[in-house]
Amino acid sequence: MPSVEYRGMSLVIPENDSEWREHFRLARSHRLMLRACAACGLMRYPPSHGCPWCASLRWAWREVGGRGAIHSYEIVVHAIQPGFKDWAPYPVVLVELDEQRGQPTEHEALRIVANLVTPDFRPEAEASVAIGRRVRVVFQDLAEDFALPQFVLTDEPPEGRVWRFPG
Amino acid sequence: MGSLSDRYCIVGVGETEYSRHSGRSTRAMAVEAIGAAMADAGLGPADVDGMMSYQSGDSTPSDWVAPDLGLRLDFYMDVAGGGSSTEALVGLAMGAIEAGMCRTVALFRSMNGYSDFRIGGTGPRAAQPVRALDLALRPFGMTSAGQKFALTFMRHMYEYDTTSAQVAHVRVAHSRHASQNPKALLKDRVTVDEVLASRWIVKPLHLLDCCLETDNATCLIVTSAERARDLRPRPVHVLGVAGRVSKPRTDFHWAHGPTTRVAGYHARDIVFGQAGIRPEDVDVTGSYDAFTFTTMLQLEEYGFCAKGDGGAYVSSGIIELGGRRPNNTAGGHLCEGYTHGMSMVIENVRQLRGRVDDYCPGAAEGRHTYDYSPGRCRQVKDARIAMNLGWAVPSTGSALILRS
Numbered sequence: 001m002p003s004v005e006y007r008g009m010s011l012v013i014p015e016n017d018s019e020w021r022e023h024f025r026l027a028r029s030h031r032l033m034l035r036a037c038a039a040c041g042l043m044r045y046p047p048s049h050g051c052p053w054c055a056s057l058r059w060a061w062r063e064v065g066g067r068g069a070i071h072s073y074e075i076v077v078h079a080i081q082p083g084f085k086d087w088a089p090y091p092v093v094l095v096e097l098d099e100q101r102g103q104p105t106e107h108e109a110l111r112i113v114a115n116l117v118t119p120d121f122r123p124e125a126e127a128s129v130a131i132g133r134r135v136r137v138v139f140q141d142l143a144e145d146f147a148l149p150q151f152v153l154t155d156e157p158p159e160g161r162v163w164r165f166p167g
Numbered sequence: 168m169g170s171l172s173d174r175y176c177i178v179g180v181g182e183t184e185y186s187r188h189s190g191r192s193t194r195a196m197a198v199e200a201i202g203a204a205m206a207d208a209g210l211g212p213a214d215v216d217g218m219m220s221y222q223s224g225d226s227t228p229s230d231w232v233a234p235d236l237g238l239r240l241d242f243y244m245d246v247a248g249g250g251s252s253t254e255a256l257v258g259l260a261m262g263a264i265e266a267g268m269c270r271t272v273a274l275f276r277s278m279n280g281y282s283d284f285r286i287g288g289t290g291p292r293a294a295q296p297v298r299a300l301d302l303a304l305r306p307f308g309m310t311s312a313g314q315k316f317a318l319t320f321m322r323h324m325y326e327y328d329t330t331s332a333q334v335a336h337v338r339v340a341h342s343r344h345a346s347q348n349p350k351a352l353l354k355d356r357v358t359v360d361e362v363l364a365s366r367w368i369v370k371p372l373h374l375l376d377c378c379l380e381t382d383n384a385t386c387l388i389v390t391s392a393e394r395a396r397d398l399r400p401r402p403v404h405v406l407g408v409a410g411r412v413s414k415p416r417t418d419f420h421w422a423h424g425p426t427t428r429v430a431g432y433h434a435r436d437i438v439f440g441q442a443g444i445r446p447e448d449v450d451v452t453g454s455y456d457a458f459t460f461t462t463m464l465q466l467e468e469y470g471f472c473a474k475g476d477g478g479a480y481v482s483s484g485i486i487e488l489g490g491r492r493p494n495n496t497a498g499g500h501l502c503e504g505y506t507h508g509m510s511m512v513i514e515n516v517r518q519l520r521g522r523v524d525d526y527c528p529g530a531a532e533g534r535h536t537y538d539y540s541p542g543r544c545r546q547v548k549d550a551r552i553a554m555n556l557g558w559a560v561p562s563t564g565s566a567l568i569l570r571s
Contacts, residue, residue, distance in 0.1 A: 003296070011306055012298040020302050046303045046419050072325070072426060074317035076308055077367035080288045084308040089367075092309050094318045094421055107424035113318075115307050131325050148306055163325045165371055 004143045007083030019047045026061065027147040030139045034110065036062035043100055045110050053104055066137030068097040069159045071111060075126050090123035091116040095135055095151055117150045128153060130164040172441050175261040176395035176402035177569065179208025179388035180513040185352045185504025187281040189382035194227040196384035197277035198235045204273060204386035209399035212237035215388065217263055217272035220245045221252035221507070225284035226277050242269040250455050251557035253508040254565035255410030260389040270390060276509050277384035286380045286505055287311055300418060312457055313369045313377055319561045320371050320460040322426040326475070331371060333478035335362035337459035338375050338501055340487040345498025347525045347545035352381055353502045356541060376459045378500035385509035403519045407441030407568040409434040411559065420562030430564035431468030431556060438566040446470040450550045451518050452492055453511030455558030456499040465556040488539040496545050508557050512567060515553035519571035521546065
């Protein structure tokens, strides 16, 4: 790596990148690993230098199950990036992971932005996307040491009210 | 700020044409806008000794502009920024003057936001390499402002049953205001049905939920109330200012909800506290209408209605000319032109002077008909207090309260 080509974009991760490099390398082994603070124990995403709660700079990678629910979403109809033009319409989802929900305060959670895809990494059909639906992580391999975490729908019963944009 | 409340003024405003084809440099446009603001204030080259601007690698810095106006500066600073910069820079200009660094500051934003660096993110910027924190979003086809904000809008619809039709009223109101504005790029009034029938950009946003991209330069001049007394136009006083106030987790604001909360939640006590007023005291607002939804979210968060009632509020007629508290009376970024926030402050300054440049024959002398039918008046009667709600992203915003 210093650079991975994906949909016409260069994803640049130089040797001195101290946040993302390991994250995507670990994803290539098909594990979703988050940074967990060695002082307060809380995990965070995206990978950051310091702990957003206690500011400790000590941390270790911790694996999470990669399951969660759609907290919000959007359907991109008019793609901006040239490499996404032939992929539109595509869903972008804000996934809330099962671990650490409502911690350390009720409004906080481990949330991740990704695409909702089919098992063969095409955009999931718009009619299937809804807030509250359950999802699990899948890994889109892009290079020998780089995979992109994405999400697919699961058969698990949805959480709370399932809501789909009526438009 | 307490002690600085009411001690600084905006004394000059100016802008270029709003177009999609300026055919000239950001330097040339900045010179025109600053020159217009200086003329408006009655200031000569020896009277302006400070300059500030904001940009994102798409404009001309102060030190290249000042010589074209015959200015020698004792202070200048060009900062990186888009929306929410205007209000913040008003506060910083006050600080520079208070610190004795200079006496009078011209703030400008100059951009070829359509013909050169497309604000919507299309063009060369769309294919640029992705690195660092952008890796959390751009690999997933999330790069434009609409794409970055839509998760917040969608969650608001889920939590509060907000509808597309309610929010479309923001576009309707601003289009009606633009029809009274000779400078507005889009002067046609639109209906809710037309907004809902316009093509999808990123659901829940239709095309007409989104602002314009335009070429233009805008300028405000800030000085002390003491100096303002000697100047020709009626000075507009700064009662309160909040700059780039943020939610927690600015690296990834969705980590710390509520997802529907925006920065105004944190800014409102700062700005209303300085001003010593309440939302009910405000006569006219200037929201950051990058999208219809951003207006709704800001009006809620600053307390003009209860959280969650924004859809009902913006569709009630209150925000239209003739309503209790009109918003973006020049048409805003949805209809007048896109300036990263400065044009809405310019409009509010003119409102407070009673000198809005509408189609009233006596507008320049402050004679208005208050007839808000198409192609007529857009002056708010007896406007005394105006407020600007600056927005960068859902998690960062600024605010400014002005009085006549």
